[in-house]
Structures are given as structure tokens and as C-alpha cells.
Amino acid sequence: xxxxxxxxxxxxxxxxxxxxxxxxxxxxxxxxxxxxxxxxxxxxxxxxxxxxxxxxxxxxxxxxxxxxxxxxxxxxxxxxxxxxxxxxxxxxxxxxxxxxxxxxxxxxxxxxxxxxxxxxxxxxxxxxxxxxxxxxxxxxxxxxxxxxxxxxxxxxxxxxxxxxxxxxxxxx
Numbered sequence: 001x002x003x004x005x006x007x008x009x010x011x012x013x014x015x016x017x018x019x020x021x022x023x024x025x026x027x028x029x030x031x032x033x034x035x036x037x038x039x040x041x042x043x044x045x046x047x048x049x050x051x052x053x054x055x056x057x058x059x060x061x062x063x064x065x066x067x068x069x070x071x072x073x074x075x076x077x078x079x080x081x082x083x084x085x086x087x088x089x090x091x092x093x094x095x096x097x098x099x100x101x102x103x104x105x106x107x108x109x110x111x112x113x114x115x116x117x118x119x120x121x122x123x124x125x126x127x128x129x130x131x132x133x134x135x136x137x138x139x140x141x142x143x144x145x146x147x148x149x150x151x152x153x154x155x156x157x158x159x160x161x162x163x164x165x166x167x168x169x170x171x172x
Contacts, residue, residue: 010153041087041137052086060086060160063131068103071160079110081170082158082166083140086139091116093162104142105158108150119144132156 034082048061058064073082082092082105092107100106110117115135122131122143130144141162148155 012069029055043097043137048086053161056085056161059159060087063140064159065142066104066159066161070103070162071105073105073160073163073165076105076165078165078167080165082107083139083164083166084134084139085139085162085164086134087128087137089116089134089136090166091134091141092156092158094168098148100148100155100157102155105160105163106148107156107158108148108154131148132158134162 002088045061045155049057052060059066067071075086075131077097079094081090081094082097090111092110096109096111098106098108117132118135118138120131120133122129132141132144133139134141137160140159142156145155145157146153
């Protein structure tokens with residue numbers, strides 16, 4: 001009786017951690033977090049704190065994770081473009097979005113096929129994952145998993161707080 005319960009607990013723990021973001025992806029970030037976030041988009045930490053909400057700052061700049069199912073963008077399937085909440089870079093389209101059943105907005109690819117989202121190996125929480133950050137401002141977006149249902153086989157699991165949404169204007 002104890003073995004099945006232990007197995008269930010281990011499986012649930014692994015499943016809950018699947019979309020959780022790491023807090024440190026390298027030794028460099030542990031020792032010098034300001035240096036780790038340097039990008040071509042130059043803003044000081046204080047400037048970020050002035051332009052982002054505290055929740056966005058936590059996710060984008062401190063690599064936090066919002067609670068699952070907390071973002072309105074998770075259930076948004078309107079036609080439009082998803083942009084980085086930090087710098088406005090267009091990252092994903094509604095055509096790339098699908099219901100990943102994980103509690104966070106899910107996409108199968110990015111706009112441009114590779115130049116807008118930077119991929120970084122993440123060894124946090126005892127797992128090996130691929131973290132995704134905005135290539136322009138370095139803002140933490142989420143992680144990529146190889147369990148997507150589309151032809152790419154990938155699921156970009158993205159924090160809704162790291163995104164903005166521009167609805168496609170209707171034309172007559």
C-alpha cells in the first residue's frame with residue numbers, strides 16, 4: 001500500500017514542477033544576478049521597477065513563476081499577437097497558441113522561427129530544462145518542453161505576466 005502512494009506522490013511532484021520556472025540557471029546568476037540579465041536593451045534595475053508591476057518584475061527580472069491558471073491570457077484565443085511585457089517585442093501569434101492544459105499560455109513556436117526568444121539551459125530544481133527569455137530585453141518568459149501536440153512537438157510554456165496581447169484589428 002505504501003509503494004503506490006509513494007509513486008503517486010513522486011509523479012505529482014514531477015508534474016507540478018514541469019512548468020515551474022527556475023530561480024537560478026547558472027552559477028553566474030547566483031553570484032551576480034545583475035550581470036546575468038545584461039542585454040542589448042539597457043535599463044537599470046530601478047528603471048525596470050518603475051515600468052513593470054511588482055508581479056511582472058518578479059517574473060521577468062527575477063525568473064519567478066505566476067500561479068497556474070492565474071493569467072487571463074491562458075484562456076485567450078482571440079486573433080492577435082503576444083508581445084514581451086518588458087519591451088514590446090512581438091514574440092508569438094494566436095496561430096501558434098494552443099491549450100497546453102498546464103495552466104499557462106502555451107505556444108508551439110515563436111514568430112520568426114528563432115531570433116526573438118533566446119533559449120538557455122536551466123539546471124534548477126533538480127531538472128534539466130530549457131528556459132526561454134526575450135532576446136531583446138532578457139526578460140524571463142518560461143520554459144520549453146518536448147510534449148507539444150503540434151508538428152513541432154514543442155510547448156513553449158509562458159508566464160502570462162511576461163506577455164502583453166495586441167488584438168488583431170478587425171477590417172471591414
